[in-house]
Amino acid sequence: MNAREERETPLIRLRDVRKVYRSGRIEVEALRGIDLDVRRREFAAVVGPSGSGKSTLMNLLGCLDTPTAGSYELSGENVAGLDRRRLARIRNRRIGFVFQSFNLLPAITAFENVEMPLLFSGTGRTARRRRVEQLLERVGLADRGHHRPTELSGGQMQRVAIARALAMDPDLLLADEPTGNLDTRSGSDIMGLFEELWEQGATIVVVTHDPALARRCRRVIEMRDGRIIADRAPAAA
Amino acid sequence: MILVTLRQAVRDLSSQRLRTALTTFGIVWGTVSICLLLAFGEGLHGQIYRNSAGLGENIVIVWPARTSRAWQGVGRGRPIRVRPGDLDAVRREARSVRTLSAEMSRDMRLVAAGRTLSVPTHGVEPAFGALRNLIPERGGRFLDPLDERRRRRVAFLGDELARELFGSSDPVGEAIRLDGSPFLVVGVLRAKEQDSSYSGRDEAKAFIPLSTFSAVTGQRLVDNFVLKAADSGATPAAKNEVRRLLARRLRFDPADDQALAMWDTTEMFQFLDGFMVAFRTFLGIVGSLTLLVGGIGVSNIMNVVVEERTREIGIKMALGATPGAVLRQMMLETVLITLVGGALGLAIATTICAAFPSLGLTEYVGDPVVSPGVAGATAALLGAVALVAGWFPARAAARLDPVVAMKTE
Numbered sequence: 001m002n003a004r005e006e007r008e009t010p011l012i013r014l015r016d017v018r019k020v021y022r023s024g025r026i027e028v029e030a031l032r033g034i035d036l037d038v039r040r041r042e043f044a045a046v047v048g049p050s051g052s053g054k055s056t057l058m059n060l061l062g063c064l065d066t067p068t069a070g071s072y073e074l075s076g077e078n079v080a081g082l083d084r085r086r087l088a089r090i091r092n093r094r095i096g097f098v099f100q101s102f103n104l105l106p107a108i109t110a111f112e113n114v115e116m117p118l119l120f121s122g123t124g125r126t127a128r129r130r131r132v133e134q135l136l137e138r139v140g141l142a143d144r145g146h147h148r149p150t151e152l153s154g155g156q157m158q159r160v161a162i163a164r165a166l167a168m169d170p171d172l173l174l175a176d177e178p179t180g181n182l183d184t185r186s187g188s189d190i191m192g193l194f195e196e197l198w199e200q201g202a203t204i205v206v207v208t209h210d211p212a213l214a215r216r217c218r219r220v221i222e223m224r225d226g227r228i229i230a231d232r233a234p235a236a237a
Numbered sequence: 238m239i240l241v242t243l244r245q246a247v248r249d250l251s252s253q254r255l256r257t258a259l260t261t262f263g264i265v266w267g268t269v270s271i272c273l274l275l276a277f278g279e280g281l282h283g284q285i286y287r288n289s290a291g292l293g294e295n296i297v298i299v300w301p302a303r304t305s306r307a308w309q310g311v312g313r314g315r316p317i318r319v320r321p322g323d324l325d326a327v328r329r330e331a332r333s334v335r336t337l338s339a340e341m342s343r344d345m346r347l348v349a350a351g352r353t354l355s356v357p358t359h360g361v362e363p364a365f366g367a368l369r370n371l372i373p374e375r376g377g378r379f380l381d382p383l384d385e386r387r388r389r390r391v392a393f394l395g396d397e398l399a400r401e402l403f404g405s406s407d408p409v410g411e412a413i414r415l416d417g418s419p420f421l422v423v424g425v426l427r428a429k430e431q432d433s434s435y436s437g438r439d440e441a442k443a444f445i446p447l448s449t450f451s452a453v454t455g456q457r458l459v460d461n462f463v464l465k466a467a468d469s470g471a472t473p474a475a476k477n478e479v480r481r482l483l484a485r486r487l488r489f490d491p492a493d494d495q496a497l498a499m500w501d502t503t504e505m506f507q508f509l510d511g512f513m514v515a516f517r518t519f520l521g522i523v524g525s526l527t528l529l530v531g532g533i534g535v536s537n538i539m540n541v542v543v544e545e546r547t548r549e550i551g552i553k554m555a556l557g558a559t560p561g562a563v564l565r566q567m568m569l570e571t572v573l574i575t576l577v578g579g580a581l582g583l584a585i586a587t588t589i590c591a592a593f594p595s596l597g598l599t600e601y602v603g604d605p606v607v608s609p610g611v612a613g614a615t616a617a618l619l620g621a622v623a624l625v626a627g628w629f630p631a632r633a634a635a636r637l638d639p640v641v642a643m644k645t646e
Contacts, residue, residue: 064640085560092556093557097555103552108248116553121557
């Protein structure tokens with residue numbers, strides 16, 4: 001595909017996506033037909049009350065889960081029917097996750113945490129080292145590489161997590177309540193970091209129910225009861 | 238990547254030092270027990286075999302006794318008298334008997350090197366040496382057919398007796414006196430293990446040719462004789478044949494099993510073989526169960542590890558660890574524990590086996606040996622335990638749903 005097509009093909013393209021959870025004899029329809037396009041270089045927020053299906057949507061977008069019905073194309077490739085091994089590779093190469101609770105491994109250093117996705121991809125040792133140093137520098141923690149997560153503040157931990165998410169230079173950065181466990185100032189810092197990344201060309205989708213956070217995004221997708229009920233168009237469009 | 242996985246496994250294991258140590262201990266314990274049980278079984282078997290072979294392998298010892306049935310007009314209770322000539326006839330006619338030697342014995346006064354001792358002295362034929370495993374020490378020989386034919390005054394001494402008389406100097410070629418008659422020492426017994434006997438241990442006896450014994454003592458009757466069948470399977474047939482032939486010559490009922498008392502050592506060997514198979518199987522099973530318990534311990538630990546690390550595994554999966562990578566990681570940790578535990582266990586068992594001979598129990602239970610067979614069996618069992626113990630927890634880890642796993646606390 002040429003540059004023009006690539007620009008016009010949405011990075012994310014969901015068509016009539018449904019997700020049904022079954023627990024015993026009870027079926028819960030978490031997503032009831034989602035159509036959604038996200039183009040490259042968008043900065044979108046998914047908002048909605050808890051139980052609205054935004055976490056489920058996030059898991060599907062991140063290839064952590066597969067839809068019960070419907071299609072999901074990630075840069076033109078249908079990923080709805082892939083097996084666990086293929087999904088793992090896609091998560092490794094094309095998606096970067098930032099979680100509310102950071103999800104850093106406590107037993108290893110910040111450096112090693114950032115290194116993790118590179119290890120799974122089979123990147124060579126020297127390249128890994130250089131990349132991790134560069135990433136820690138990027139998030140302003142060049143001197144914290146040898147610290148364990150417990151020795152860092154919440155804001156610093158989230159920065160490490162963002163560095164880790166960027167390790168494989170993913171197509172899509174997915175953040176799930178990235179400021180939920182941070183005080184206002186650290187939260188604002190993290191949001192600022194996201195904005196910087198967006199300005200440098202990243203595609204970012206943030207799941208949140210913090211209206212202040214949503215306001216800083218360029219597009220807000222509002223969900224309720226497994227459906228998209230509002231989608232304020234990207235300001236840039 | 239392998240190196241990285243390995244490093245990570247070591248780090249994971251060392252972050253849980255106590256648990257890793259305890260698990261490893263389980264495997265060490267299992268390995269030591271199975272290894273020692275097998276090694277002791279093997280050592281004991283060898284020792285019993287050697288001890289029994291000290292008497293002679295697959296031989297039958299026959300003592301003339303008394304009849305227990307009337308026969309051809311003679312009442313029961315008549316003593317059976319066997320002369321060397323009767324045994325010559327058996328030798329000639331009994332096809333299932335390979336070799337045979339008569340034996341006469343009495344205590345004689347032995348004078349040598351200025352000392353006088355009362356010594357059990359046995360008159361035997363040349364075949365006796367091979368039958369009873371009387372192997373001469375270097376430089377000597379056992380009694381030979383010429384000694385027998387010419388009634389030579391030559392003697393073969395038990396090693397203990399020779400040491401008592403001559404100390405460390407070689408008695409071969411020395412003159413001794415037995416009941417006053419001069420004898421030449423032609424050989425000394427090479428020391429052997431002997432835990433069964435019918436007239437004392439061979440190490441303390443003097444052996445002289447049967448013909449000489451008769452000439453010196455005037456004894457005409459054989460005290461007992463020793464025979465070996467053409468092959469060990471033919472021993473029952475040989476016993477029957479000997480009984481039948483002697484019954485005809487000495488006129489007793491061939492069905493009278495009291496007239497000749499027989500000790501069939503092949504029965505002992507058969508029993509021994511059967512017993513040892515059973516014994517070793519038993520030891521093997523006990524050892525395997527111990528190791529199995531160790532393995533269950535490892536499996537349990539790995540299950541706990543998976544449970545404790547569910548969140549971590551979920552995070553790794555989210556970051557792109559494939560199910561295969563997770564499986565390999567968990568398996569590697571199990572294999573590492575088993576490998577280290579197994580190596581330690583094997584080393585400990587080998588050390589114990591090496592130290593064992595110094596306890597001085599060799600004569601009774603033999604020396605345990607960690608033979609290639611023992612080590613191989615242990616290694617195979619360990620490998621199997623590691624694979625089984627590691628597989629299920631590892632598979633459980635690989636099957637985790639990352640979304641659910643990451644939410645686990």
